[in-house]
Amino acid sequence: EPEVTQTPSHQVTQMGQEVILRCVPISNHLYFYWYRQILGQKVEFLVSFYNNEISEKSEIFDDQFSVERPDGSNFTLKIRSTKLEDSAMYFCASSEPGDLYNEQFFGPGTRLTVL
Amino acid sequence: AQSVSQHNHHVILSEAASLELGCNYSYGGTVNLFWYVQYPGQHLQLLLKYFSGDPLVKGIKGFEAEFIKSKFSFNLRKPSVQWSDTAEYFCAVSYNTDKLIFGTGTRLQVFP
Numbered sequence: 001e002p003e004v005t006q007t008p009s010h011q012v013t014q015m016g017q018e019v020i021l022r023c024v025p026i027s028n029h030l031y032f033y034w035y036r037q038i039l040g041q042k043v044e045f046l047v048s049f050y051n052n053e054i055s056e057k058s059e060i061f062d063d064q065f066s067v068e069r070p071d072g073s074n075f076t077l078k079i080r081s082t083k084l085e086d087s088a089m090y091f092c093a094s095s096e097p098g099d100l101y102n103e104q105f106f107g108p109g110t111r112l113t114v115l
Numbered sequence: 116a117q118s119v120s121q122h123n124h125h126v127i128l129s130e131a132a133s134l135e136l137g138c139n140y141s142y143g144g145t146v147n148l149f150w151y152v153q154y155p156g157q158h159l160q161l162l163l164k165y166f167s168g169d170p171l172v173k174g175i176k177g178f179e180a181e182f183i184k185s186k187f188s189f190n191l192r193k194p195s196v197q198w199s200d201t202a203e204y205f206c207a208v209s210y211n212t213d214k215l216i217f218g219t220g221t222r223l224q225v226f227p
Contacts, residue, residue: 031213035215041219042219043205043215043220044217048212048214055213103164104213105158105160106160108158109158
């Protein structure tokens with residue numbers, strides 16, 4: 001069964017460093033998402049991406065964040081200068097074309113720890 | 116503000132007991148409602164969803180949920196839980212976009 005994959009599973013970085021979190025969505029999917037979950041808190045929407053541009057973004061998704069689909073398979077989330085409060089589990093999701101409300105398939109997450 | 120509340124943070128049941136997990140959402144017009152489950156060490160996966168039509172929705176693994184518009188609720192039910200249902204359950208809502216707004220999750224532990 002096709003799956004969304006994410007690398008790395010755990011990333012440790014120093015405050016102020018740049019990190020890139022990688023996701024490989026399911027191959028025929030066209031809608032892509034990033035969510036995050038700070039320990040003990042809700043899963044929060046960050047951004048949605050379709051047709052090589054951002055469809056919607058949350059207040060969390062400020063200028064420090066960017067997303068990119070550099071090739072036909074990867075979908076990345078970059079945090080330019082990490083802060084302590086960026087420590088969280090980051091989930092990538094994708095959904096297939098057609099209905100806007102198609103099921104979103106989630107990856108296993110990347111745990112980001114900012115020291 | 117658009118929000119989702121799950122009232123049960125941690126539920127402990129014995130096998131064969133019935134389950135009902137509460138979910139309420141804030142009013143925001145047309146909504147699409149979802150329940151996701153995360154088994155230990157696994158991805159979030161969709162249990163069931165409601166977009167329109169019959170307010171009683173059946174999902175995988177014997178789960179169902181009922182949309183009650185007047186109560187802004189979408190409670191998850193299962194008549195008889197199994198040990199393998201031990202997981203975290205998330206209610207989620209979307210309001211006219213594909214952005215999912217999640218509740219805080221309910222951790223279910225089922226003992227044999």
